[in-house]
Amino acid sequence: MNQSIDLEAAKAAFFASGGQLVVLEGFTYRPLPPRKGPEAQPAPASKAPAKKAAPSPxxxxxxxxxxxxxxxxxxxxxxxxxxxxxxxxxxxxxxxxxxNFVFRRPERKKSANSKRDAQRQIQRNLKRIEELKVVQRICALRDTGLHRAQVAEQLSLNYGTLVNIIERNGIDFPRVRIRK
Missing domain, CATH: 1.10.10 (Arc Repressor Mutant, subunit A)
Incomplete structure (x- = not known):
C-alpha cells in the first residue's frame, strides 16, 4: 500500500471520531537573567578601614x-x-x-687543576711534535711524486686522517697531480 493514502485515511478517521487540531507555540528566545555575582552587588554603604593584623612572632x-x-x-x-x-x-x-640575593661563589682549587692542565699541555705538545714529524714525511713523499692515496698507504694512515693533517697544517698537496 501507499503510505500517503494510509496517512490520509488515518487523518479522516481521526477527524470523524471528533478529534480536533491543536497548534502548539513555537520556540521563543529569552535571554538569561543577570548574574548575581559579587561584582553585580552594590558596595556596602560604609566600610570600616581594614585593620592590619599584627605580624606573628x-x-x-x-x-x-x-x-x-x-x-x-x-x-x-x-x-x-x-x-x-x-x-x-x-x-x-x-x-x-x-x-633576591645570591651567595658568594666558592673558589676553585688551583693546585689540582694546574697539575692536570700542565699534564694535558705536555700531552698536546707531544702529539703536535709527532704530527710535525708526519708532516715532514708527507712533504717528502709528495715531492717524490706520490699522490695522496699512496702517501696514506706508505705512512699506514687512514685517507681521512691524511686529509685532516694536510688541512690542519696548510700543506700544498693537490688532490690531482698536475702533469707538466
Whole structure:
C-alpha cells in the first residue's frame, strides 16, 4: 500500500471520531537573567578601614633569619652559611630566591687543576711534535711524486686522517697531480 493514502485515511478517521487540531507555540528566545555575582552587588554603604593584623612572632623570626642570611651571603658561600647556621641548603636557596640575593661563589682549587692542565699541555705538545714529524714525511713523499692515496698507504694512515693533517697544517698537496 501507499503510505500517503494510509496517512490520509488515518487523518479522516481521526477527524470523524471528533478529534480536533491543536497548534502548539513555537520556540521563543529569552535571554538569561543577570548574574548575581559579587561584582553585580552594590558596595556596602560604609566600610570600616581594614585593620592590619599584627605580624606573628614566627613571621618576624623568619624575616630576621632571612636578613641575617642575606648579610652572611655577601661574604660567605652557601656551604659556609649552612655550616655556620645549621639551616638546610634548600632553605638557604629558597631564602636567596625570595630575598633576591645570591651567595658568594666558592673558589676553585688551583693546585689540582694546574697539575692536570700542565699534564694535558705536555700531552698536546707531544702529539703536535709527532704530527710535525708526519708532516715532514708527507712533504717528502709528495715531492717524490706520490699522490695522496699512496702517501696514506706508505705512512699506514687512514685517507681521512691524511686529509685532516694536510688541512690542519696548510700543506700544498693537490688532490690531482698536475702533469707538466
Amino acid at each position: 614566627r613571621k618576624e623570626k623568619m624575616k630576621a633569619r632571612a636578613d641575617q642570611v642575606a648579610e652572611m651571603a655577601k661574604t660567605m658561600t652557601c656551604q659556609q652559611v649552612h655550616e655556620a647556621t645549621g639551616i638546610s641548603k634548600q632553605a638557604l636557596f629558597r631564602a636567596a630566591r625570595e630575598g
